[in-house]
Amino acid sequence: MIEQLARLGRTGLGILERLGRGHLLLWAILAGSPSLLRRPNLLIAQMFSVGVLSVLIITVSGLFVGMVLSLQGHYTLSQFGAEESLGVVVAASLVRELGPVVTALLFAGRAGSALTAEIGLMKATEQLSGLEMMAVDPVKRILTPRFFAGFLSMPLLAALFSSVGVLGGYLVGVGLLGVDDGAFWSQMQAKVDLHEDIYNGVIKSVVFGVVCTWIALFQGYDAVPTSAGVSRATTRTVVHSALAVLSLDFVLTALMFGD
């Protein structure tokens, strides 16, 4: 009985400890941001591997998500004789929800896991200790550029996802299902609000970008420095990012759109 209580307590303390280490790491990463201004090349190299290499999967997924939304939305709307609202359905659901959320999930799978594996392996092969030995702060040199690359890439990727999705919805809706071209765009423009929908979508994607990159970096930096430890850390990155994105999405949606 006492032993079980103690085990529960150890688990709780362990969670709190990890949470604390995570926040200390975030603080150290942010404190390293001034040094990034002196070395913008580090940021550009990371933007390439985090952002540019994710563009393909994001645009292709966006296209298909938009096309499916259009097909499904058309089926439901045609039962009410409101096919002309297809543009609103596609654009609003992409800009408000699917764009930021699906992009963040793909981003965690595509870029987050790579970040964790890279940093975990750096730790396992003692490259991070090597940097420290040479009086180079590994947080400033390795983690800060990756953090800001994720922070800057996510909103851009989400915007790409939503735009390509709207175009995909347009192709299927107007090209395949015969919704009126003018009604598709005019209804969309009348109902989608710049502040309410698009700005809030951008805020969501920024928050998800910070959270996903932070989780990925922390899992890598905190990984047990063995091959099994790195593999477990990579799995945890994807699982924790997905859970964090979906639960934060509920909180943010309630704050933004619930009156």
Place this chain on the structure above:
Amino acid sequence: MARSKVIEVAVGAFMAAGTVALFFLAMQVSNLSSLNADDGYDVLARFDNIGSLKVRAPVTMAGVRVGRVKAIMFDKETYEAVVTLQIEAGYDTIPDDTFAKIFTAGLLGEQYVGLDPGGNDRFLEQGSQISLTQSALVLEDIIGQFLFNKAEEFDAE
């Protein structure tokens, strides 16, 4: 060196594409293109019942959108709804005896304000009031009226 140049170009193209996507969302998808916040003049209209009219609902004339509903307030003296209509500045020749009605777009659609022009020589301007109004049709009232009439017919027989 050539490798790093390629990376720089790719990152530049990525950032440009992302920014273009944001602009596309703002200009083409959202209402920014039809949003001109302070351009126009405000007119007041009093209704007994506005149904489910919402702020930002369209104000139309002959089916063409000439403005938007800017604000909806409740007058606690007269128990009426006071609706502020923002008419676009270009439409400055609307007679001041214009008739304002609340319509529903389609059977279940949103409600909007329709204006029927009157014949006066004086035009609506900033702050003027539309005195001829017709309330929204509330479906429950109509059904209630219909049942009441039916019941009376039945009694008469």
